[in-house]
Amino acid sequence: MTARMIRLGKTATSLGKLSTSTCLATVARASSTQSAKNEPILQYLKGSSERADLENALARYSDTITEVPLVIGGKEMKSDHVQYQVMPFDHQKRIAKFYYATPELMQLALTESMKVGL
Numbered sequence: 001m002t003a004r005m006i007r008l009g010k011t012a013t014s015l016g017k018l019s020t021s022t023c024l025a026t027v028a029r030a031s032s033t034q035s036a037k038n039e040p041i042l043q044y045l046k047g048s049s050e051r052a053d054l055e056n057a058l059a060r061y062s063d064t065i066t067e068v069p070l071v072i073g074g075k076e077m078k079s080d081h082v083q084y085q086v087m088p089f090d091h092q093k094r095i096a097k098f099y100y101a102t103p104e105l106m107q108l109a110l111t112e113s114m115k116v117g118l
Contacts, residue, residue: 061095062087068098070105073112079105 042050065084069076081100087093101109 066096
């Protein structure tokens, strides 16, 4: 693996030259200049604004089915293999429609990814 190269932006670095201490030193420098702050913990109590926001969002999404197409090469595509995502607490209620890729679409995705160098 030491001969294998990975691309990091405009430079390529050999995996063999990267050490654990180098990586940890980078993390230590970054963390010493930034401070972490957690989000507030919400209780979702009856009558609270966060509970009202949550109930409004649930009502909004339960009334619609969001379509999620396949995106290959920046183009939206669909197949005949349609699936639905249901609500976790109401399996009769569909909230999203998505598509399984066919072997042809998978091959197209591989071809497109090779064009951009993934």
